[in-house]
Amino acid sequence: MHISELETPAVAVDVDVLERNLASMAEYAGRHGLQLRPHTKTHKIEAIAQMQRRHGSQGLTVAKSEEAEVMAHAGCADILVAYPVYGQAKWQRLARLARERRITVAVDSITPAEGLAAEAVRAGSTIGLLVELDVGMRRCGVPGPEAALALAQRITGLPGVEMRGLLYYPGHIWDRPEAQATALASVEAQLAAVLDALRRAGIPAPIVSGGSTPTARNSHRVRGTTEIRPGTYVFNDRNTLGVGACAAEDIAVRVLATVVSTAVPGRAIVDAGSKTLTTDRWISGNDQGFGSVDGYPGIKITGLSEEHGHLDVSQSAAPPRVGERVAIVPNHVCPCVNLHSRLFFHSKGEVLGSWEVDARGRIH
């Protein structure tokens, strides 16, 4: 079956591009001696996690304790939860998993560390902890050496957990690529100060986990970093393209849609709205539009209702007709995939099969 025969809306993944993206990131990490620990939030699919492992990833990253369960089920033996998990059921889930898998969790306060420690003791397991450091994103993470050291020291005193190092997320950098060099140097200096404080206190920090798709290929410029956690690179999207973190031919995913109405002059409506694409914005671009339409550079997706994509076709000499199919690059592929139960994968347009989005809805 050709992808043009899939019922719309549908998410189609070009496996050749996907494989190339996986290989390319693995090559980058290998060349610079960085461990590769992809964030599976982008795909949430066991089969792709397994492909990532075949492409040299040493472990995986998740955001949720239930996602950790899914990736453990996929056979992953080494899982990082890059999230300050709070809640007894979640701590129990991770403590149970830690009996047979290497589980590491990032924390920025003592409370979840104590919760994880208590449950690990109860389960007879050991959970690794990373201290999250805020390097400028202002989301999570302790602010500097003093706070990092204080938290690391308290962690070291807890049973059931093991201090394994630092985690940072340079998610603030990609918005300003022109300032990237300065920003990366600042991250490096912040890491060095914290690592120095830990070293003086005799606290080991063998792991320094960083990266993200937009900055991934600059991770070697942040000395001290031992592993990277890119997520979006598997598929890429309009935002990663906009920030220059991929080329157009590296975008592996398209949302296939059908034009259902052209009754309003200057408009074409497709069957992909906010429940198919998400209302995430084009934050790496001019903030206009909810995706780009292949082959129609003059057409803008100006608005989304829940099931309607509003295309402005007023500037198009030959706009699509009712029944015509279009292929859309979403602004942000991660929450878009999260809206779909199943992705179809193809090679050169020939559908080879589909994957269930295994961890979709595993929100805890």
Added chain:
Amino acid sequence: MHISELETPAVAVDVDVLERNLASMAEYAGRHGLQLRPHTKTHKIEAIAQMQRRHGSQGLTVAKSEEAEVMAHAGCADILVAYPVYGQAKWQRLARLARERRITVAVDSITPAEGLAAEAVRAGSTIGLLVELDVGMRRCGVPGPEAALALAQRITGLPGVEMRGLLYYPGHIWDRPEAQATALASVEAQLAAVLDALRRAGIPAPIVSGGSTPTARNSHRVRGTTEIRPGTYVFNDRNTLGVGACAAEDIAVRVLATVVSTAVPGRAIVDAGSKTLTTDRWISGNDQGFGSVDGYPGIKITGLSEEHGHLDVSQSAAPPRVGERVAIVPNHVCPCVNLHSRLFFHSKGEVLGSWEVDARGRIH
């Protein structure tokens, strides 16, 4: 179990408020002799559809052919697909359903009408059609009497389908409540012109389907309207509150979340991000924030990562601590519910059970 014991994030529905909302809209419709055909896109839950029927709805509205299957399974005998459905598999699904249910579909071009007609003939069923009229939203719908009449005449000539009337969606009105009276009068005039043209041509239009939650209770002011299709009114949200279509005590839904980090000064991070709340904006308000936090009027949800809600707590004298739970009113409840596999329902905080979001992921 109390809702404070639910693992977060979780969506909690106050059934007392829900029942009151259902009764109130039914009372309004009954008082004005309007049929009530709620749009189930908001909840996608069979049990709530059944509650709506007990509260006097004569039928239901859906956007997708697969949603029609779910609501037929819920026992609904009369389903309107308020969407210009395009695609053979979808037409077949609806033609099969039409053997045992009353199925009506809104169209604004002849192509889907012909597709539905062909599949209805094949299935030995009859599908009703409404001509969709654009009354100012500029999304779907033919522009006026001439186009409406031309389409209605072509529909009348097709086998397997039956012309049943008009559909309009006044979704453009709620953005400008001050102009609502003028806008409603304009809709009435547009309807009258089309109904007059149909009458002269001897084409019956027993159904004139309108409404939406923001304008629902003004539907009697649009003469000619025979039924209304409000959706959001079951739960309400920050946007329906902002536009004055409900009071604060009519909001039946909360997203329960836990503070997971306060490490960054002025910030609190909760475990409800864009994959829990959606990035839908506060279009009825000042466009600031991704929801409101009960009991913390000074706290703003300034940004969302996928699993992180970023709370600006810099103006709060006593901001929440790590582990504290908050209840969030989402900007737009329909796509929010669509992110969850299950909703919990409670009375006065006591959890009575949960509903699977039955039609979630039924995207065709």
